[in-house]
Amino acid sequence: MRKLIEAGNRQHRQSAVHTSVKHESAARQVQGGANYIDDIVEPQGTLYAAVGLSQQAAGNIKDIDLSDVRASEGVVDVITIDDVPGHKDIGPVFAGDPLLAHHEIKFYGQPYFAVLATSVNLARQAALKGKITLEETSPTLTVDSALAKQSFVRPTHEFGQGNVEQQMADATHKASGTLSIGGQEHMYLEGQVSLAIPDEDDRMKIYTSSQHPSEVQKLVAEVLDVKLHRVMVDMRRMGGGFGGKETQAAQWACIAALLASRNHCAVKCRLPRQVDMHVTGKRHPFENRFEVGFDDTGRILATHMDINGNCGHSPDLSDAIVDRAMFHADNGYYLGASHIVGHRLKTNMVSHTAYRGFGGPQGMIMAEALIDKVARHLEVDPLTIRKRNLYGESTGTVTPYGMEVEHNLLPEIMTKLETDGHYWARRKAITAFNRNSPVIKKGLALTPVKFGISFTAKHLNQAGALVHIYTDGSIQVNHGGTEMGQGLHTKIGQIAANEFGLSVDMIEVTATRTDKVPNTSPTAASSGTDLNGKAVQNACITLTTRLAECFAASLGMADQANMVRFEHGNVILGEHSKPFAELVQAAYFERVSLSASGFYKTPKLHYNRDTGEGRPFFYFAYGASLSEVSIDTLTGEYTVDSVDILHDVGDSLNPAIDKGQIEGAFIQGMGWLTTEDLRWNEAGKLISENMATYKIPAIGDTPKHFDVQLFGRKNAEDSIYHSKAVGEPPFMLAISVWCALKDAISSLSGYKLDPQLDTPATPERVLNAVLAAQGQ
CATH class of the missing domain: 3.30.365.10 (Aldehyde oxidase/xanthine dehydrogenase, molybdopterin binding domain)
Structure with a gap:
């Protein structure tokens, strides 16, 4: 009987989450009533x-x-x-x-x-x-000059596994490349x-x-x-x-x-x-290099990467940002024997800082550049090479920094998107189109995302919360996270409502204040809901336990307090039921504390910087995107015609908000890789200094076909209600647009050339790559 009641309790405690509650400030923001x-x-x-x-x-x-x-x-x-x-x-x-x-x-x-x-x-x-x-x-204004001067804001860090030199020497094929990766305002x-x-x-x-x-x-x-x-x-x-x-x-x-x-x-x-x-600082520009050894099937045997972050004049957060670029230089692929080196270059520029993805995008794009290089060398479709090198039993399951890749969803996600997106039929049609179209060329790419969730600075993986129940049954929640439009307060309100079995309108999430919850971590690293949601849940469990004991005692059933359920605005024990607000009033008269603090720290995390090994992430979030583009080979202008996304957010707390985050992140990532061109003059002055000279994506840049689907698999780790973080991972889905542009350019060579296309891939850069592919 107890198991049945507990199962029912678990079931009811999903009533306020896993549903598309609208953003708590939506109406105020639309009406101009939200205060900034x-x-x-x-x-x-x-x-x-x-x-x-x-x-x-x-x-x-x-x-x-x-x-x-x-x-x-x-x-x-x-x-x-x-x-x-x-x-x-x-x-x-x-x-x-x-x-x-x-x-x-x-x-x-x-x-x-x-x-x-x-x-x-x-x-x-x-x-x-x-x-x-x-x-x-x-002044030192470039990565190359900083490297020549050995000018660093922090010491170089490196890690890897296996004998890279031997595996590289034994490899049947070798390739190398460089990539200049622009920053972002x-x-x-x-x-x-x-x-x-x-x-x-x-x-x-x-x-x-x-x-x-x-x-x-x-x-x-x-x-x-x-x-x-x-x-x-x-x-x-x-x-x-x-x-x-x-x-x-x-x-x-x-x-x-x-x-x-x-x-x-x-x-x-x-x-x-x-x-x-x-x-103010920007996303770090990077100048990266790689060398890869591989066999006749395209299986990667050895990899060396130099990750060079332009940090500006001071460390700021650059140590951790370059670390994360290094941690994500594998994306979803087993790199064989590996050696990854990360330099933090000091230049006379504004101190670059955190930006969505926190270095991850600048590392992850290198894995995709490497895969494209292998595919073109062997004249094999890049998707085949991507799938062939995914982490798994046939390749390997340990990252270059020694973390086991568990619960890997990428093979399943990529296969599903490949099938649902009709990849091979479209590939055939696009190849035929390009063969017969003298000016417009189309490109197609399906790329994965594997993104680690947690602050890489271990001490930041903690959160606190403060929850008050007032005598009318309404609840006020305060936590250490900050709301910046991403819907954090909405999800926190859902979590509290779910724990108390109440409707969301009974919960008020207040402004973040240092006199309510002290010593908070930043709202960053996609960890806002993971950390603060668990802290709020912890406080709510303390309060529901007190209320359950009070209710059970009032019925002479104190030994059955653990059987009390909170659902639909009522507190229930067996055949007995009382409205939540009435129980709160009774608890107040019984001198039961109606306020509690909560705390959470992420488990399982460790990383030894001296050995370059550990588990810096609690879990990975996965995803894949399929993008199709058209380029004008006479001007370099292009359009992103179609995008299909399948993304892993675990058991989504709020599907509408999560889809909105994925859509926004993708478009922002697309801007980073295509239009957002930061420029400084020879004196070191920023000249892309306003909206007239710095182009972010507009509504017209949105793909005509833009479909986002949630994968819908519960997180295997004990995250809040088995959901997954959604803020940063989808940003890197936009790398499929960059790969599709390269694919279109490569068609000019019969898909034998891997074009050099630094980012952002502006029409000028695309045109230059087209001319190079045409031998001009």
Whole structure:
């Protein structure tokens, strides 16, 4: 009987999840009622900050003249690094990020002073009047020059397995290649913005558009030279983050807080878009190389890769980002004997930072480049070579960093998409079309994704939560994750509702605040729901256990408390039932605590950096995409005609939100690989500095046929309700577009040539590759 009741309990506890509940802020966002940082009503007397930027990329500071700034209309205060009472360096992990330029200029556009004025316009006008004298030095602006100088922000790391030299020497075939991989601007809808409000004594309230409120709290406290408990950071929602607000939101909060502390008034610092693009880091550009040995069937026997990340002037998160690029250089393939080396190059550029995928895309694309090279060398369809090298019993199941690939879904996912997408029939039709079409050429590619889920920094894989039940039965939930449009709060609300057997409208998920849940990890690494969902569930279990014991005791059935069920707004034990709100009221009078904290830490994680072996990920998320493109060989222009996606999100908590994440990630990934072309001039100045010179995908770039299906297999690991992370993995599905473009170009050579197509594959680059394929 007990097993039946427990089975029923498990069944009812799926009623609020695995269903498409709409985004909790959807109506407010559509109607303009959702508050972002710039919408917060400003306290009386609020002043406005702006920053002055350097016009050189490198040099030692000889003099700073801010007299014209101070004399400018409306100016109240001006600060430099010398006015910081506490820590001057706000590097998130390693030193190297001064709040304002300190002794030297490290990149073109580096802020070297901040000004406070009575209006936004007056502050920005005054910020243009600073004068700085430098002893200019020669800037390092490329990966090649940084390698030549052995200029690194962090030490080189490497790992691998087997005897690469011997296997490479014994291989029947060998091939090599290089790939230049462009960066990417985050282009969040809401730019960097913070509002600092001084409170009693030396206390400070910060409202900031940040993915990491606890880090902002820590850095503000250190800059102001106060204890962390004196600083409270509040973050209700962001208008997009994509990693650009994981570490790099802190600088503007610290500047606002310092000016607020000095002038005893509220201060807002909001960067205009062009300044934002100059002073914040991008997705890391990479310059990668590979060598591969393989047999007559295309089976990979040996692989060597050099992963070279352009990190900019400071470490920021580059150590972990290049690590993840290395961890994903295999994508879903067994690389045979392997040796992977990762360099973290220091250049006089803005410090590049986290971006959706966190280095994974820049590594994963190398695996696909390698596969294409093998396929063209052997004149075999790339899909055949891809399937032949997937992790499995016939190849191998251990990654280059020593992690066993368990529960591998890729063979099944790729076979299903191959069948459902009619790959071979379309391949035949496209080959015939290309043979008869003199100008337009079509390309087709089916590529996989295997993406590891967890922070590679082990200590970040933890989360806390705080859950309150009020006496009317309504529930308030607070957790350490931040909402940036991805639907995290919606899923958290579903989880809490499910645990209590209530409807979602009984749950209120409040703003992320450092005075409710302390020491939180950033909302990044696709771990927001995995970590915080489990923490919330943990708190809910504590509360349902208390309520169950109270209910059972009131019935004289205390020994059966573990049989109590929560469903459909009622609490049930055998034939006895009571509305949830009535039980809460009764529990209150019985002096049962109706508040609980929750905690979760991801199990099974370990990685030994000295040996290059371990298990840095809790599990892998899988997926595959099938893309078809058409290119104009006279102009290099192209269209993405058709995309079919089959993606693994485990047992989806919210299918509608998950599909939206997959669609958005794919289009964003497509932008990274096709249109988003970051450009700097010879002086190191960013010249793709606005929406007129930097092209993100528009609605017209969406494929005419765009079908997304969820694979629908429960996660084999004990994740929240056996779902899987969905934020980052689908980004890499867009690599199929790049491979399809290469496929179309390769048709010009009878599919014998593997064209060199660096990213982003702009029409200019496609045209150059076409001309090269035509021997021009």
